Amino acid sequence: MNIVFDIGNVLIHWDPRALYRKIFTSEDDVEWFLANVCTPDWNLEQDRGRSFDDAIAEAAARHPDHAEAIAAYHHRWHETIVAPIEGTLAIVDALKAQGTPLYAITNWHQDKFRETQARFPFLGTSFSDIVVSGDERLVKPDPAIYRLLLDRNGLEASSCLFIDDSPKNVAGAESVGMRRTTSPRRKTSGLTSPRLASCPDARHSPEGLDDIGKDERQGTQGFFFARIAAAFIRPESISIIRNLKSNPFLDTIWTRNYGAPALGGENS
Numbered sequence: 001m002n003i004v005f006d007i008g009n010v011l012i013h014w015d016p017r018a019l020y021r022k023i024f025t026s027e028d029d030v031e032w033f034l035a036n037v038c039t040p041d042w043n044l045e046q047d048r049g050r051s052f053d054d055a056i057a058e059a060a061a062r063h064p065d066h067a068e069a070i071a072a073y074h075h076r077w078h079e080t081i082v083a084p085i086e087g088t089l090a091i092v093d094a095l096k097a098q099g100t101p102l103y104a105i106t107n108w109h110q111d112k113f114r115e116t117q118a119r120f121p122f123l124g125t126s127f128s129d130i131v132v133s134g135d136e137r138l139v140k141p142d143p144a145i146y147r148l149l150l151d152r153n154g155l156e157a158s159s160c161l162f163i164d165d166s167p168k169n170v171a172g173a174e175s176v177g178m179r180r181t182t183s184p185r186r187k188t189s190g191l192t193s194p195r196l197a198s199c200p201d202a203r204h205s206p207e208g209l210d211d212i213g214k215d216e217r218q219g220t221q222g223f224f225f226a227r228i229a230a231a232f233i234r235p236e237s238i239s240i241i242r243n244l245k246s247n248p249f250l251d252t253i254w255t256r257n258y259g260a261p262a263l264g265g266e267n268s
Contacts, residue, residue, distance in 0.1 A: 002155055003095060004178070005127075006140075006164035007106040011089060012120065013082040016043075016073065023069050037063045038073050047107040049134040052077075077112055084120060092126050102127050103160075105149055107169075110134030129153050140164070141172025150176070 008014040016038065020030045034040075037059055046055050052074040060067040073080075096102055104127045106113065113132050117123040123130070131149045138145040150157055157177030164170050 002101040002103060002160045004103045004105060004149065004160050004162045004173070005092070006166070006169065007104055007123070007130075008108065009165045010085065010163060011092065011104075011123075012084055012116070014080055015082055016080045018082050019072060019076055019079040020069070022079070023072060033066065033069060037066055038070060044107070044139060046109040046112075047133045048139050049110060049137045052109065052111070078115070078119070081116065081119075084122075089122060092122075096126060103149060103153065103155075104130040105133075105140060105145060105162075106130065107133045107139050140166070140169040141175075143172060143176050146173050146176045146178065 005011060016034055017030055020033060021027075024030045024033065042055065042059060046052060056071055056074050059070045059073075063070065092102065108116070110132055111134070113134065129149065129152060131145060131152070133139045133145065136145060136148060138148065140146075146157075146162075149155070150160070158179065160173075160178045162170060162173035162178045164173070
């Protein structure tokens with residue numbers, strides 16, 4: 001099984017609010033600006049390859065009174081990167097260590113992605129291939145971007161599992177034949193847990209998810225980690241993710257599959 005990751009808000013927490021909360025004094029002003037000036041649709045055109053200079057000029061022409069704040073989207077862009085999502089990176093490390101083929105497809109401006117790779121070296125070492133939307137002038141959920149990854153690497157769609165935080169992007173992967181079963185989104189520590197697309201023939205299928213209590217679903221994105229860890233990470237690889245905070249939900253699912261907790265205890 002090949003596993004194909006999204007990057008933004010799956011491996012790296014990206015949120016323009018992190019920048020604009022430093023610029024505006026109220027949350028209402030931040031939300032208005034991102035809904036009306038530097039909107040998701042506007043940002044998507046940068047993901048499609050439009051230059052930031054052109055993007056800033058276009059937005060400033062529409063809202064000249066916000067020219068300085070608009071320019072910050074380009075010149076202070078790295079302040080929109082909050083942090084790596086350490087738990088997901090631990091999962092990536094475990095999968096890589098056991099030899100699982102890893103790939104990525106990301107909606108990301110080509111120049112900003114190169115800068116981000118320099119800042120986070122794991123982006124250059126974890127994956128056999130990364131399809132960057134800005135390089136290809138294609139964005140998810142266009143089926144063509146998934147087909148590009150498949151064709152470039154000689155992969156069968158049915159052998160790929162796709163993970164993304166966007167339901168639309170997961171649906172786009174499914175439309176070309178990639179495997180998916182969507183897990184519910186969870187709010188954990190202020191972040192939205194990534195949406196897991198899993199396949200029906202995984203080596204281990206976590207059972208009994210619905211009878212896990214709400215409290216056990218909290219913590220280090222436990223629901224997502226449990227689903228992918230229990231399904232795809234071999235027991236001998238689990239030591240790689242022992243640096244994660246003990247998570248009752250992950251321990252419960254892992255115990256059901258392997259008979260022992262994944263995390264916590266004397267060796268955590």
